[in-house]
Amino acid sequence: MKKSILIARNTMAARLLVRRIWAVSVKDFRRLPAAASLSSSSRFSSLNTSVHTRSFLSPSRSLPLSSHRCISFNVQDQDDFTERVINSDLPVIVDFHAQWCGPCKILGPRLEKAIAKQKGRVAMAKVDIDEHTDLAIEYGVSAVPTVIAMRGGDIIDQFVGIKDEDQLDSFVNKLIGQ
Amino acid sequence: MPPVETENGPIKARIQELIDTNPVVIFSKSYCPYCKKVKELFKELNVKCEAVELDLIENGSIYQDVLMVMTGQKTVPNVFVNKTHIGGCDKTMQAYKDGHLQQLLGAESTAYDYDLIVIGGGSGGLACSKEAAALGKRVMVLDYVVPTPLGTSWGLGGTCVNVGCIPKKLMHQTALLRTALEDARKFGWEFSEAVSHNWETMKTAVNNYIGSLNWGYRVSLRDKNVEYMNAYAEFVEPHKIKATNKRGKETFYTAAKFVLATGERPRYLGIPGDKEYCITSDDLFYLSYCPGKTLVIGASYVALECGGFLAGLGLDVTIMVRSILLRGFDQDMANRAGEHMETHGVKFLRKFVPVKVEQLEAGSPGRLKVTAKSTETDEIIEGEYNTVLIAVGRDACTGAIGLDKVGVKVNPKNGKIPVNDGEQTNIPHIYAIGDILEGKWELTPVAIQAGKLLARRLFAGSTVKCDYVNVPTTVFTPLEYGSCGLSEEKATELHGEENLEIFHSLFWPLEYTIPSRDNNRCYAKIICNKLDNDRVIGFHYLGPNAGEVTQGFGAAMKCGITKEQLDSTIGIHPTCAEIFTTMEVTKRSGGDIKQAGC
Numbered sequence A: 001m002k003k004s005i006l007i008a009r010n011t012m013a014a015r016l017l018v019r020r021i022w023a024v025s026v027k028d029f030r031r032l033p034a035a036a037s038l039s040s041s042s043r044f045s046s047l048n049t050s051v052h053t054r055s056f057l058s059p060s061r062s063l064p065l066s067s068h069r070c071i072s073f074n075v076q077d078q079d080d081f082t083e084r085v086i087n088s089d090l091p092v093i094v095d096f097h098a099q100w101c102g103p104c105k106i107l108g109p110r111l112e113k114a115i116a117k118q119k120g121r122v123a124m125a126k127v128d129i130d131e132h133t134d135l136a137i138e139y140g141v142s143a144v145p146t147v148i149a150m151r152g153g154d155i156i157d158q159f160v161g162i163k164d165e166d167q168l169d170s171f172v173n174k175l176i177g178q
Numbered sequence B: 001m002p003p004v005e006t007e008n009g010p011i012k013a014r015i016q017e018l019i020d021t022n023p024v025v026i027f028s029k030s031y032c033p034y035c036k037k038v039k040e041l042f043k044e045l046n047v048k049c050e051a052v053e054l055d056l057i058e059n060g061s062i063y064q065d066v067l068m069v070m071t072g073q074k075t076v077p078n079v080f081v082n083k084t085h086i087g088g089c090d091k092t093m094q095a096y097k098d099g100h101l102q103q104l105l106g107a108e109s110t111a112y113d114y115d116l117i118v119i120g121g122g123s124g125g126l127a128c129s130k131e132a133a134a135l136g137k138r139v140m141v142l143d144y145v146v147p148t149p150l151g152t153s154w155g156l157g158g159t160c161v162n163v164g165c166i167p168k169k170l171m172h173q174t175a176l177l178r179t180a181l182e183d184a185r186k187f188g189w190e191f192s193e194a195v196s197h198n199w200e201t202m203k204t205a206v207n208n209y210i211g212s213l214n215w216g217y218r219v220s221l222r223d224k225n226v227e228y229m230n231a232y233a234e235f236v237e238p239h240k241i242k243a244t245n246k247r248g249k250e251t252f253y254t255a256a257k258f259v260l261a262t263g264e265r266p267r268y269l270g271i272p273g274d275k276e277y278c279i280t281s282d283d284l285f286y287l288s289y290c291p292g293k294t295l296v297i298g299a300s301y302v303a304l305e306c307g308g309f310l311a312g313l314g315l316d317v318t319i320m321v322r323s324i325l326l327r328g329f330d331q332d333m334a335n336r337a338g339e340h341m342e343t344h345g346v347k348f349l350r351k352f353v354p355v356k357v358e359q360l361e362a363g364s365p366g367r368l369k370v371t372a373k374s375t376e377t378d379e380i381i382e383g384e385y386n387t388v389l390i391a392v393g394r395d396a397c398t399g400a401i402g403l404d405k406v407g408v409k410v411n412p413k414n415g416k417i418p419v420n421d422g423e424q425t426n427i428p429h430i431y432a433i434g435d436i437l438e439g440k441w442e443l444t445p446v447a448i449q450a451g452k453l454l455a456r457r458l459f460a461g462s463t464v465k466c467d468y469v470n471v472p473t474t475v476f477t478p479l480e481y482g483s484c485g486l487s488e489e490k491a492t493e494l495h496g497e498e499n500l501e502i503f504h505s506l507f508w509p510l511e512y513t514i515p516s517r518d519n520n521r522c523y524a525k526i527i528c529n530k531l532d533n534d535r536v537i538g539f540h541y542l543g544p545n546a547g548e549v550t551q552g553f554g555a556a557m558k559c560g561i562t563k564e565q566l567d568s569t570i571g572i573h574p575t576c577a578e579i580f581t582t583m584e585v586t587k588r589s590g591g592d593i594k595q596a597g598c
Helices: A002-029 A032-042 A049-057 A062-067 A076-085 A100-117 A131-137 A165-175 B002-007 B009-021 B033-044 B060-071 B087-097 B100-108 B123-134 B159-162 B165-186 B201-224 B301-312 B331-343 B444-459 B490-497 B548-558 B563-567 B575-582
Strands: A073-074 A092-097 A123-128 A148-153 A152-158 B024-028 B049-051 B078-081 B084-087 B114-119 B138-144 B226-229 B231-235 B238-245 B252-261 B264-266 B294-297 B318-319 B348-352 B351-363 B365-376 B382-384 B389-390 B394-396 B430-432 B473-475 B481-485 B500-507 B522-529 B535-542
Touching: A002 B481, A032 B201, A049 B575, A073 A100, A076 A092, A076 A123, A076 A131, A092 A100, A100 A165, A123 B500, A131 B201, A148 A165, A152 A165, A152 B430, B002 B238, B009 B024, B024 B033, B024 B060, B033 B087, B033 B522, B049 B490, B060 B084, B078 B087, B084 B087, B084 B100, B087 B100, B114 B123, B114 B444, B123 B138, B123 B201, B123 B226, B123 B252, B123 B444, B138 B231, B159 B165, B159 B201, B159 B444, B165 B201, B165 B301, B201 B226, B201 B473, B231 B252, B252 B444, B294 B301, B294 B382, B301 B318, B301 B331, B301 B389, B301 B473, B318 B351, B331 B348, B331 B481, B331 B535, B365 B389, B473 B548, B490 B500, B490 B522, B490 B535, B522 B563, B522 B575, B535 B548, B535 B563, B535 B575, B548 B575, B563 B575
Parallel strands: A073 A123, A092 A123, B024 B049, B114 B138, B114 B252, B138 B226, B252 B430, B294 B318, B294 B389, B318 B348
Antiparallel strands: A092 A148, A148 A152, B024 B078, B078 B084, B231 B238, B238 B252, B264 B394, B351 B365, B365 B382, B473 B481, B481 B535, B500 B522, B522 B535
16 A cells, blocks of 8 residues: 555656656657667667656556656655665666755756666666655765665765766766676 | 693683673773773663672683683673673673663663753754764754744754854845945946845855755764754653654653753744744744845844844844843943944834734735834834844743653743753753853853863763853844953943943944945944953954954953953054054043044
């Protein structure tokens, strides 16, 4: 019971976010020359765009699917974090941020962009440290933005502060083992 | 090593007997400081322990050899609790810290959940809890902000950070910048755009900075191993509190000692409309809209500071004063600070008190009608304002934390808690610091100092007490007022007018000369005790950067500076503070203190 409510709630947020990310990924797609995109996109087409598009276009109740597939989401609570970050099949980049933090506002969109480029091979979890203080405290966040790369519940890598797009790309690439 | 076994058989049996028959055994040496520390720990926990001093008994070294075989540890202390080997001093302290020791002691221990619970996460409470934790104690701090009647709430750190010193000074700075902009033209800066102020931008910037401070405090509690609960605490038993969180969930915690650091909140007037329509300083700094035409009720430093910076932002500000400005401060200085405000557009409505506040129109801001009556005649006046800010004083948050249940004495008039010079209440295991203390300073740095020193006395054997004398402070009125030591009134009362020599002078800051403003407004005064080598017992400064100027003189007064030493100090030219090195005119003489303008 609790879980289903949770998923429903997540999905509300996820759907909003999917809309945004989807828009980004479509734009990226358009930018890619058809030939060049073939190799990179074909491998993941089943995983990424098709599912994505479907979950967005048909906001039906196929919830378990979409909650797994959405790339970027706001963490709702401790249980949500366990389910969608620690127990995630995909590697996850966790962005600990705060409303009052100027650099976070610059890094957040950059990070989303870097993750969108990976077309579903990595997810992004956003944690507002004032709303989810216990999580941030548990993960040793001292300053924001703090970004943690996780795979299978383990912390693989992390950084504090702002990075440029190239640095973010290599940070994300490292996580998915490229 | 079979031979050793047989030879030491009786000693091994003796050791095993000691372990089996005593709840706590410490194999120790009488001179060893680590052993002493462990013994003190058990003494503190009120647990009887058997200490075997190996340097004082026969065959002590064989005991050590056998212990080495039994436990792999030859060093002392070697601690056993209820037949379980703990280890040396560090291991025992660690077991105590993580609760393992208490578990092993079981029912035989009177141990509490914590060594110290601090109620209130303001400057004082945080400083005290962090210091205690740094000394190896198990500490919990509870903080809970009850929202204002209008729903304003904030994070960890207490009044100073969230609704006091920090936002106040940032908004004061905002106002000073306006003056600087005006001055700038006189210095040759040319700018054509009309200058206007955006409240929302300022408020967001200030709130963001506060947000980062809240987080910093939270992190430092984690880093210092202080347990933090965002919950409202109240006593239910002498050593037990109930913590109620936002969702109404109740948990209970016990501690050996408690520190009350709950601080104060703004007082309301108790007139119709005050809680419904008026704001206090608790709301002002988080107001989402510019307050517009504002009536400030009260003449406390909060009233003058808030009224001052609002006027400095260009708002129409009126301050309603019942009797005097800045009660408790040097009245000569208070009136000069007030006069300066008056010449800069702040209106004062003296000898009036409000009787009701009515809403004419809701909005952001809305329109309010204030009815006030004279304190001397039957005159009734009415006025219309966008915002009414109440700043008539603050009440200690001591009424609803269960102090009656544990018998802590509270002054029924003001809710303040009387303590001895060690910040101890009438209940020996309960202490209090900060703004809730009877007859002490209501200043953040004082609370921090008191909290830190208290933790050291409680847990590190220190005897250093907080010195509440010669505390420097500054009121951030548009023209800032810094002081240290006694007011003229207090000095006269304590020492007698005839035993005082008061030196004073007006001065004109160099930076005011080119804009040619505020001549003969800035003022310096020192009060010297003639019976004590002309020692400086009161320092008063009205001028720019008062906090920066006063801090150093505060240090000098701590060292007991005399007038002669001030005179022999070389001034820094050209500054405002240098005036204190050349004070010649005494107040008694009635000599001219005006500065000749150009």
